[in-house]
Amino acid sequence: MSALELRGVSKVYGEGPIEVHALRHVDLSVAPGELIAVMGPSGSGKSTLLTIAGSLEERSSGDVLIDGSALSRMSRNQRARLRRRSIGYVFQDFNLLAGLRAVENVALPLELDGVAVKTARRAGLEALEQLGLADRASAYPDELSGGERQRVAVARAIVGERHLLLADEPSGALDSLNGEAVMRMIRAACRRGVAGVVVTHDAQLASWADRVVFLRDGRVVDQTSPPPEPESLLVHEPPR
Amino acid sequence: MSVRHALLALLSEGPKYGLQLRQEFEARTGEVWPLNVGQVYTTLQRLERDGLVESDDSAEEGPQKAFRITADGAHELGEWLRTPPDMASPPRDELVIKVMVALGLHGVDVREVVQVHRRHLVELMQQWTRLKGDADEHDVGFALVVDAELFRLESLIRWLDAADARIARLATDVPEAMPATTSSVPKARRRVGSGR
Numbered sequence: 001m002s003a004l005e006l007r008g009v010s011k012v013y014g015e016g017p018i019e020v021h022a023l024r025h026v027d028l029s030v031a032p033g034e035l036i037a038v039m040g041p042s043g044s045g046k047s048t049l050l051t052i053a054g055s056l057e058e059r060s061s062g063d064v065l066i067d068g069s070a071l072s073r074m075s076r077n078q079r080a081r082l083r084r085r086s087i088g089y090v091f092q093d094f095n096l097l098a099g100l101r102a103v104e105n106v107a108l109p110l111e112l113d114g115v116a117v118k119t120a121r122r123a124g125l126e127a128l129e130q131l132g133l134a135d136r137a138s139a140y141p142d143e144l145s146g147g148e149r150q151r152v153a154v155a156r157a158i159v160g161e162r163h164l165l166l167a168d169e170p171s172g173a174l175d176s177l178n179g180e181a182v183m184r185m186i187r188a189a190c191r192r193g194v195a196g197v198v199v200t201h202d203a204q205l206a207s208w209a210d211r212v213v214f215l216r217d218g219r220v221v222d223q224t225s226p227p228p229e230p231e232s233l234l235v236h237e238p239p240r
Numbered sequence: 241m242s243v244r245h246a247l248l249a250l251l252s253e254g255p256k257y258g259l260q261l262r263q264e265f266e267a268r269t270g271e272v273w274p275l276n277v278g279q280v281y282t283t284l285q286r287l288e289r290d291g292l293v294e295s296d297d298s299a300e301e302g303p304q305k306a307f308r309i310t311a312d313g314a315h316e317l318g319e320w321l322r323t324p325p326d327m328a329s330p331p332r333d334e335l336v337i338k339v340m341v342a343l344g345l346h347g348v349d350v351r352e353v354v355q356v357h358r359r360h361l362v363e364l365m366q367q368w369t370r371l372k373g374d375a376d377e378h379d380v381g382f383a384l385v386v387d388a389e390l391f392r393l394e395s396l397i398r399w400l401d402a403a404d405a406r407i408a409r410l411a412t413d414v415p416e417a418m419p420a421t422t423s424s425v426p427k428a429r430r431r432v433g434s435g436r
Contacts, residue, residue, distance in 0.1 A: 039362070041405060187373060203397045204390055207365035208373065215356065222355050224363045 001068045003195030004030040022048040024218040035196040037206035040215035046199035054166045055079050084113040088157025090167035094149045096141040103137040106156045118168035127155040147178035158189045164197040183208040243283050248317040268381045354404045365393050372402040
């Protein structure tokens, strides 16, 4: 069963002459443990795809299935629980709460879901440990570097039982090594069974994915084939 | 990639044998560039002829002969490290030519051609990234070689993205796309690309 499936999803903003088709009949399926990148220029519908997949926005038609359950058949409360419990989000600008320490930010989705504070904090610390940030657990966001903040955001997205990770330009304005570090973490989470979707216009980020899907004018126009064994790259013409 | 200067760099750390030089060269370039032993000895002979390295004259040719860098060799190495490679004349890029040709042809969807190349380049980047992801993070030599390739491929993709956006804009502005041959860019400037 797919961790995430989009079936003929369309999204239209506005009506009549000002109608904008952000997504047109998008089909996409992501297996547990798979990391997908969605590439496309600005305005191609990437972010809309992600917010609809994450139940943060309503689609106009089609359906989204998470672990086989259709969002259209869920009540508002069921969808809210799904967002708190199963889906992790990483945004370009980190979206950490300034008044909370790193570990509190990470534990927040669990606490909102009714998990006891102590248990939630312990899980938060574990997630930070996985990302090599345990020693920064008590720091506030403004005491962290950009790279550290984004790692905290990734920790928050994978804390607890979350098994779908949705990331919108997760390297934001980070330099290339910090961007790489974020993608290594997302990839590691996927190796542990999390299904990941990263939307980006950045080919370096996208190249961490198992599969890259190309979006143009709200449509999926192409996707990469499974890569051959990478060893074939190492047969090179000798240097001069 | 200059084998000559790579060998000088390795010898600047101390005297070494030919086989050792080959092993160290391959290790430091992340084993991406294999080097045959004949190439190592030919290059060493030339370096010796030019006075940039010297060997123990008494030893016979072969694996037991150690080489060391001379003062001239060290000077040559320092000069080479700081001499910019020739970036002034852009190479004739086959990818650029293909997209330009597609733009001038009737019945060819240029944006589809662009996408074919974009996908291929992303697939190549995925393979390199997979190698980097699976490699030891502390293997700096390998990471540098892979990064160089990733940045090169990425720059081509960014060019394709820009080309795609320009072509899309052209298609909405002017239904009959005009090929680049009617460009108003002065001829002298248009010749810049034919340096090599």
